[in-house]
Amino acid sequence: MPAIRIALAQTNAIVGDLEGNLRICLDRVVTAAERGAALVVFPEMMASGYPIEDLATRESFLNDSVEAVKQFAIELNERGLGQVVVVLGTPAIVAKEHRSPWAIAQNAAVIIRDGKVWAGYAKHHLPNYSVFDEYRIFIPGDQLISFELGELKFSILICEDIWQEGGPVAKLREEKSDVALVLNGSPFEIDKDDRRVELVKNLAQKQNVAVAYVNLVGGQDDLVFDGDSLMVDANQKLIGRGKQFEEDLLLFDIESKTSVVAASELATHKLDDNWQIWNALVLGLRDYVNKNNFKSVILGLSGGIDSAVCAALAVDALGSHRVFGVSMPSKHSSDHSKSDAFDLAKRLGINIRTEAIRSAVKDLEKQLKLKDIAAENLQARVRGTILMSLSNQEGHLVLTTGNKSELAVGYSTIYGDSVGGFAPLKDVAKTLVWQLAKWRNEFATQKGQGQPIPENSILKPPSAELRPGQVDQDSLPDYSILDEILDAYIEQKLGRDQIKAMGFDAAVVDKIVGLVDRAEWKRRQGAIGPKITGMAFGRDRRLPITNRYR
Numbered sequence: 001m002p003a004i005r006i007a008l009a010q011t012n013a014i015v016g017d018l019e020g021n022l023r024i025c026l027d028r029v030v031t032a033a034e035r036g037a038a039l040v041v042f043p044e045m046m047a048s049g050y051p052i053e054d055l056a057t058r059e060s061f062l063n064d065s066v067e068a069v070k071q072f073a074i075e076l077n078e079r080g081l082g083q084v085v086v087v088l089g090t091p092a093i094v095a096k097e098h099r100s101p102w103a104i105a106q107n108a109a110v111i112i113r114d115g116k117v118w119a120g121y122a123k124h125h126l127p128n129y130s131v132f133d134e135y136r137i138f139i140p141g142d143q144l145i146s147f148e149l150g151e152l153k154f155s156i157l158i159c160e161d162i163w164q165e166g167g168p169v170a171k172l173r174e175e176k177s178d179v180a181l182v183l184n185g186s187p188f189e190i191d192k193d194d195r196r197v198e199l200v201k202n203l204a205q206k207q208n209v210a211v212a213y214v215n216l217v218g219g220q221d222d223l224v225f226d227g228d229s230l231m232v233d234a235n236q237k238l239i240g241r242g243k244q245f246e247e248d249l250l251l252f253d254i255e256s257k258t259s260v261v262a263a264s265e266l267a268t269h270k271l272d273d274n275w276q277i278w279n280a281l282v283l284g285l286r287d288y289v290n291k292n293n294f295k296s297v298i299l300g301l302s303g304g305i306d307s308a309v310c311a312a313l314a315v316d317a318l319g320s321h322r323v324f325g326v327s328m329p330s331k332h333s334s335d336h337s338k339s340d341a342f343d344l345a346k347r348l349g350i351n352i353r354t355e356a357i358r359s360a361v362k363d364l365e366k367q368l369k370l371k372d373i374a375a376e377n378l379q380a381r382v383r384g385t386i387l388m389s390l391s392n393q394e395g396h397l398v399l400t401t402g403n404k405s406e407l408a409v410g411y412s413t414i415y416g417d418s419v420g421g422f423a424p425l426k427d428v429a430k431t432l433v434w435q436l437a438k439w440r441n442e443f444a445t446q447k448g449q450g451q452p453i454p455e456n457s458i459l460k461p462p463s464a465e466l467r468p469g470q471v472d473q474d475s476l477p478d479y480s481i482l483d484e485i486l487d488a489y490i491e492q493k494l495g496r497d498q499i500k501a502m503g504f505d506a507a508v509v510d511k512i513v514g515l516v517d518r519a520e521w522k523r524r525q526g527a528i529g530p531k532i533t534g535m536a537f538g539r540d541r542r543l544p545i546t547n548r549y550r
Helices: 018-034 053-057 058-078 161-162 166-174 193-205 275-292 305-318 336-347 358-366 372-394 404-409 430-446 457-461 479-491 497-498 506-518 520-525
Strands: 004-010 037-039 087-094 104-112 117-122 146-149 152-158 179-184 208-213 217-220 223-226 230-232 237-243 248-256 259-262 295-300 321-325 352-356
Touching: 004 018, 018 037, 018 058, 018 087, 018 193, 018 248, 018 372, 053 166, 058 117, 087 152, 087 179, 087 506, 104 152, 146 404, 152 161, 152 166, 161 166, 161 193, 166 193, 179 193, 193 208, 193 230, 193 237, 208 248, 217 275, 217 479, 223 275, 223 295, 237 248, 237 259, 275 305, 295 305, 295 336, 295 372, 295 404, 295 520, 305 336, 305 430, 305 457, 321 372, 336 352, 336 457, 336 506, 358 372, 404 430, 404 479, 430 457, 430 479, 479 497, 479 506
Parallel strands: 004 037, 037 087, 152 179, 179 208, 295 321, 321 352
Antiparallel strands: 004 248, 087 104, 104 117, 146 152, 208 230, 217 223, 230 237, 248 259
């Protein structure tokens, strides 16, 4: 039989930009048609961007989404593309439940051809964990929408369907489908790329279908969608994968469920974990800044590892001309904290200025009669005030440089070093920060470039420098131990006794667990940052602030 060429359009959507998102879709259909595609498949909720959160309760938004998709279908037809079949992820509206004043939102996939929006598949609910918020849909959730193209039968699944044994997945074999088209909005997490491949292969094997899996790419608030779309035949052979962290158009020629060949250049896998994490952080930062129309970013440069890595990420994301650093020395600042900050700025080619805090801190200490911890925190808060004032005056987005380990135990000053609109390292443990810094320097060397991060920033003991001779380990265990305990408590959700049984000192475990629990109020007020793990603060882990359970 003649082969059907399909295109998987891995695209970057902006939530709420119906016109802009569908303009991207139109461009991709034009390109795919020019390259011989008869079928173009877009990711989950591409028309609206994803996730739409409480926009799903706004009837006006849902109606506008429906109308925008109808106009998109008409425009395709007017452009001579009516015979190209388009499968598009979009929100839809069902009805209002009699007990609720809100519209009922569908996470849907529609089939577009000949200028019309044909029958589509709607999930019966949006699951209430991690990425999703729940809006109940009172439609049967086990339907399977299929269509024929040439001699092949294509069926549509959305996102978490492929994690289920029943529902529409169970009907693939029964309906004798040849190809399952899986529309996804699957955020990046460390090692998730391997799990996706195994999941898709498992679907192919159990249901005897080829599987085309197309995923969103781009940053949306604290989520990063990494693309990595892929095609597997019914024999579980991986035919090809898309790029990570970039838009891509993948073409495949399908003669049968077991005869699929790539018809476009494909990405090379598997990529280094550090490369993936770095690029996830870069993409999350870039899209947050650009999609929210910030012209530039500003951050405090202390000469330490966290601010150095944040600055390097910002330059990779935005270019050196859009990154501004501020050195804010106090009477306790070491000479190397200032020299390392200026060395970093020179290596990165960014603007740096000095705004000393000594006189302002001295005046306020005297006025308020502050001492000890209150005086230490005042220094951080004066620095925060300087950064926010420059942000107001010059229009920069302030980056806060705290890492996940510090946020976990509350090792930061609220309204001080925690101020800012975006936290690039929010989901990055301290030991991983060091690992990424070393990797980024090695990567630069391999490319024949100068190393962006000063060696001294990597090697010296971390310190807030709020009192003479201070280092982080005055208050915390070594970060290698701290991060292991935090991983057990936060990522693995183990209890105190279970963590102690792993061989850690009981008093240290009690101290760290107590710090984590007590710091929830600080984390609740913190800036968002890109999620790279399965247990990111604010997105996956959220405990009551008023809470006596220990």
